[in-house]
Amino acid sequence: MSQFNRRNFLKALAVAAPASVLHVPNARAASKARVVVVGGGFGGATAAKYLKMMSPTLDVTLVEKNKIYTSCPLSNEVISGHGNIKDLEIGYDGLKKRGINVVFDEAGTIDPVKKTVALKGGKTLAYDALVLSPGIDFNYGGVEGYTQELAEGDLPHAYKAGPQTLKLQKQLMAMPDGGVFVITVPPGPFRCPPGPYERASQVAAYLKGHGKTKSKVLILDSNDSFSKKGLFEQAWKLHYPGMIEWIPGASDGKVVKIDPKTRTAYTNFGEHKADVLNVIPPHHAGNIAKNAGLTNEKGWSPVDMLTMESTVHKDIWVVGDSCVHGDLPVYAAPKSAHSAVTQAKVAVGAIIAKLNGQPAPVPYFVNTCYSIAAPDWGFSVVHVYRVDNGKLVYVQDAGGISVIDTPSITTLRRLEAEYAIGWLRNIMADSFA
Numbered sequence: 048m049s050q051f052n053r054r055n056f057l058k059a060l061a062v063a064a065p066a067s068v069l070h071v072p073n074a075r076a077a078s079k080a081r082v083v084v085v086g087g088g089f090g091g092a093t094a095a096k097y098l099k100m101m102s103p104t105l106d107v108t109l110v111e112k113n114k115i116y117t118s119c120p121l122s123n124e125v126i127s128g129h130g131n132i133k134d135l136e137i138g139y140d141g142l143k144k145r146g147i148n149v150v151f152d153e154a155g156t157i158d159p160v161k162k163t164v165a166l167k168g169g170k171t172l173a174y175d176a177l178v179l180s181p182g183i184d185f186n187y188g189g190v191e192g193y194t195q196e197l198a199e200g201d202l203p204h205a206y207k208a209g210p211q212t213l214k215l216q217k218q219l220m221a222m223p224d225g226g227v228f229v230i231t232v233p234p235g236p237f238r239c240p241p242g243p244y245e246r247a248s249q250v251a252a253y254l255k256g257h258g259k260t261k262s263k264v265l266i267l268d269s270n271d272s273f274s275k276k277g278l279f280e281q282a283w284k285l286h287y288p289g290m291i292e293w294i295p296g297a298s299d300g301k302v303v304k305i306d307p308k309t310r311t312a313y314t315n316f317g318e319h320k321a322d323v324l325n326v327i328p329p330h331h332a333g334n335i336a337k338n339a340g341l342t343n344e345k346g347w348s349p350v351d352m353l354t355m356e357s358t359v360h361k362d363i364w365v366v367g368d369s370c371v372h373g374d375l376p377v378y379a380a381p382k383s384a385h386s387a388v389t390q391a392k393v394a395v396g397a398i399i400a401k402l403n404g405q406p407a408p409v410p411y412f413v414n415t416c417y418s419i420a421a422p423d424w425g426f427s428v429v430h431v432y433r434v435d436n437g438k439l440v441y442v443q444d445a446g447g448i449s450v451i452d453t454p455s456i457t458t459l460r461r462l463e464a465e466y467a468i469g470w471l472r473n474i475m476a477d478s479f480a
């Protein structure tokens with residue numbers, strides 16, 4: 048697996064274990080306070096579950112728009128036909144059985160003074176503590192010519208897994224040999240930093256597997272580098288020589304515009320006509336966080352790095368993709384399911400401590416991210432981090448990245464492709480079961 052020895056692995060495991068992350072003092076003494084969680088994805092489902100587990104007397108309500116959650120992790124494999132979307136879906140019965148009130152509705156206006164959340168369905172929920180984990184929404188105007196209607200129509204971004212994932216799959220499958228599949232990557236931060244490059248790999252895997260080897264995958268990137276670059280480039284050279292082209296830093300930081308009719312993407316340096324045009328638009332925090340004034344000028348929710356409590360309004364905790372956790376250049380937590388889950392556990396510890404009038408526990412955070420670049424070809428990166436002098440920093444020697452050069456590379460990559468599937472099963476169970 049990664050450059051990871053047993054001692055480091057146990058160290059990482061220790062911080063990943065709920066009790067160790069939370070260190071919740073007198074958790075069971077917490078009063079029957081009302082905690083509302085908005086968003087039943089990785090962050091929100093985990094927060095609701097661990098709140099109820101750590102303090103069963105709490106009145107926990109989870110508000111979620113959809114009855115079924117579809118995991119984005121492993122959704123690129125659905126586009127290539129190497130995965131089934133049904134395996135990525137999960138409902139909320141597990142959380143209901145734990146005594147969490149699950150309300151299927153859309154949360155609208157937050158009143159941070161009265162401490163209420165109004166639901167689109169007409170109800171208003173009062174809270175003592177509010178957790179927001181609404182994921183991301185898109186800035187469609189960030190790419191001229193692209194709109195929400197196009198995303199829901201002929202030009203799916205498929206960056207929220209679901210019907211758009213299947214639509215993009217269909218378009219790939221209909222693409223003729225010799226066709227060009229263009230992926231545009233927004234300026235960071237965006238959810239799942241290796242996601243677009245894993246997608247390019249999966250598209251190439253489909254094309255190669257179906258003998259369409261005259262086709263090309265073009266990545267028009269608004270950035271000059273990307274996550275796990277060396278590992279991806281090694282995989283591309285080995286599995287898809289000449290098929291995937293990465294064009295970095297396109298147009299001084301962004302893809303300028305598209306013409307949906309001709310499926311052309313324009314950058315400052317040229318224009319690229321696509322057979323399949325997959326625009327991934329820039330993101331910002333979920334609309335509910337933005338509309339409540341909980342975001343900064345870049346569109347993300349600033350939080351206290353030690354507790355995940357909003358620095359704009361107290362008694363609101365923002366976790367997952369919506370928050371900005373840490374600062375570059377030292378370290379900022381990537382927007383991943385694994386980050387969302389550990390941030391949610393840290394928020395739970397901080398909420399229960401606050402409700403009990405105690406200081407918040409000192410947290411550690413973990414991120415693990417697998418990518419599958421070809422059938423039986425997986426790799427990963429793991430980091431454990433803590434807060435030091437107001438900055439997020441790596442815990443030395445805890446974590447690592449898959450090795451590039453090793454005689455046993457085929458075996459290791461095959462094992463990591465299996466671990467990726469095991470990782471998703473475990474994290475889905477940790478969050479939703």
Ligand SMILES: Cc1cc2nc3c(=O)[nH]c(=O)nc-3n(C[C@H](O)[C@H](O)[C@H](O)COP(=O)(O)OP(=O)(O)OC[C@H]3O[C@@H](n4cnc5c(N)ncnc54)[C@H](O)[C@@H]3O)c2cc1C
Nearest residue numbers: 086088089090112119120154181182239367368383384385
């Ligand atoms: C293609 C792709 C591949 C990925 N692969 C990986 C991977 O391998 N590993 C990894 O760790 N991460 C991966 N990710 C990233 C991961 O999906 C996200 O980081 C993670 O889902 C963030 O969790 P979250 O709780 O913040 O948001 P989400 O999981 O998006 O959940 C947000 C939830 O909030 C609900 N919601 C939003 N607003 C409201 C509202 N107003 N009222 C009610 N409900 C609301 C939504 O319906 C949704 O269910 C991938 C992402 C993509 C796009």
